[in-house]
Amino acid sequence: MIDNPKITDPEKEKRKIKCVKKMKEIMTSYYIDAKTAVQNNKKVAWITSGGPVEPLIAMDIIPVYPENHGAMIGAGKMGADLCSKAEDMGYSRDLCSYARADIAASPINGGPIGGLPKPDMLVCSNNICGTVVKWYEIQARYYNVPLFIFDTPFIHSEPSPEALKYVKRQMGEYITFLEEHSGRSLNHDRMKEAGILAIRAQNLWQEILDTAANRPAPMTAFDAFFHLALIVTLRGTSTVVDYYTELLAELKERISLGIGMVPEEKYRLLWDNLPVWYRTRWLSDKLSSHRASLVADTYTSAWCGTTHLYDENNILESMAVAYSSVYLNISIDRMYEIIRGMIFKYGINGMIMHSNRSCKPYSFGQYDLQKMIMKNLKIPVLIIEADMVDERAFSESQTETRIDAFMETLASG
């Protein structure tokens, strides 16, 4: 048999981010470590994407993210199958598809990596939604392991002094929980080190996202969706700092060479909500065909939106405040202020909101945000209906028609 020589389009090759290969290696080795934790006498904690992970890193407990698992299931187009399995278990089709897919994957070791490693404990912060609390309760019962809830009171206007006191006090309870269930005690120097690395990683992530302010944008939100996995899963380690340093250098080089991700970029769009994981490639190609670059999003920037609240000299308490102030834990009017800032920073011409059936706290309020943005900022906003993982809730033809019509409006506007 003769191997077909791989035909590469030099134009396309030029646009590819070269670091990607390394990123894949890092994630693979991370999952191998996690899946062999028992053999290596290490504890595994499942944690929500917005949960305070730094103490786990400082205590050598391996953090595992069911939400990242959900994203992989979605990207691997295994969502509909696992979600329908969850429905067979009695879970309503209207529930979050990350939760459904993960709950259904547990008993059958389903999903692209043959299931997540069994947790020794669960850590759940409701700063992103109330759904995670229910989801983690179910998994705590299923695996019969202890659950810690880091409860972050929602911020409708300003964080109340009562809430700040509460979240700070919980940090102490969290450490006690971890010490009790890992049999180790927290070394405060290592804690500080993890905290400082987390701050550096977040700053780097912000710089990476900010490269897209350049015209043409050297990366798009689709690249951010992919590279996000590191700030989510390895925040607090030097691995993410090293990788992001390299990625940032590559992006800066692209800027100096004038390499944009979208050929002949003309329109610059902002994305709201989680990605439609099973259609990212399709959507990216669709937008490129309109010379539209999705230069920023409210989702991946949530992992660096509160860096300014960290204090290196008071890591634990400042972390508690930062974690309770994240993007999804704030009111629509506060979200609007952040979106407004992004529209100016990235030179946005139009916005696409993903009305995501799986994520009520992210999606409810979009209609009002849409009106505020269109009225006050004169930026057109398209809302598309989909689901982040369950492809049964997505209509490609309908979405395509709506995007085409939206892009026509932009072109004529």
Place this chain on the structure above:
Amino acid sequence: MSNLDAFYHALENPGRYIRQWKKETEKRAIGFFCSYAPEELIHAAGAQPVRIFGSGENMSRADSHIQAYCCSLVRGSLADALSGALDYLDGTVFPHTCDSIQRLSDIWRLNSPIKMHIDVILPVKLNTASSREYMNDVIKKFRRDLENKMGISISDEEIIKSSILYNRIRKALRELYKIKSMNPGAIRGRDLHTAVKAGMVMDRNVYADHLEEYIKELRSAMHGASSDRYKRVFLAGGICNIPDIYSSLEESGGAAVWDELCTGTRYFDGEIKITGDPVDAIAERYMERLICPVKYRSMNERSDSLVRQVREHDAGGVIFLILKYCDPHSFDYPDMKKRLDMEGIPSTLLELEDGRGIDGQIKTRIESFLEML
């Protein structure tokens, strides 16, 4: 007007009742969501706490503000607020419960004509020292927020008076439920449901009197009627805004003898201590009472409590009443059902939507479930 008529009258048109009440008393009315709203303090502030249910009418009014994959309680209430149907309210209180109510609070604040708006961001977990302290802090903050926004001051004496009244009401409601459990034929399900919900709308002092008299009436009318003819059913879930459920049950030979609904026992469970700091005492009841799925105390709490109550009231089966798109209840359902299966307690799930009522399909489900018992 008989006691029962008074309940029906108030609930049939809460707006009419409250407008009339305001005219007579020249006091303010404050709407609230959920059984976790500390309404004792609203009452102590001299205002009338009114639970918002959503009329189910003109639901499409909410469509330009919230997606269709949201529960009918949230959409219906928002539609009512936007249409002016809630214009008798001087303010709204949003306790932190689910993700949908959380966002509803934002949308409401930005769009509804009701200007006074208070969020009560309660803790989600109720099992730690920090959450206990925070619960106390938040209820105290709520008192201050009410004082500031209403331009009044609420005395400890008023709070104690209010707590005593609420204890009286809750005790009477427990009595009423016990009558139903001991003698299901003594009171129609629909009447019981109306009697409970009227207490979320009516002047609480007037209501307490009616309720106690109603219980006396029921007691004197009972002459040892046998309860054997009813298949005893337990209702699990959130709020019930569809009284036809009770009629359907009874038409099929069943009776709901106990529940864990927000429009039922979850509302009246627990007593406020009358000693010590009066606000802390209110906070303590919210820490201890029967939880709903948006609060966490321990891993199996809801299943344990369900099985215990089903046994205590000798129910032959459980009907889960869950509003479509209610995430917290839908997440709890499979494990609770599994637990009931293990205990040999039959159950069925009815997914409901306000404004839809009961269709033939639901009736058939109820009938065939009762046949199984």
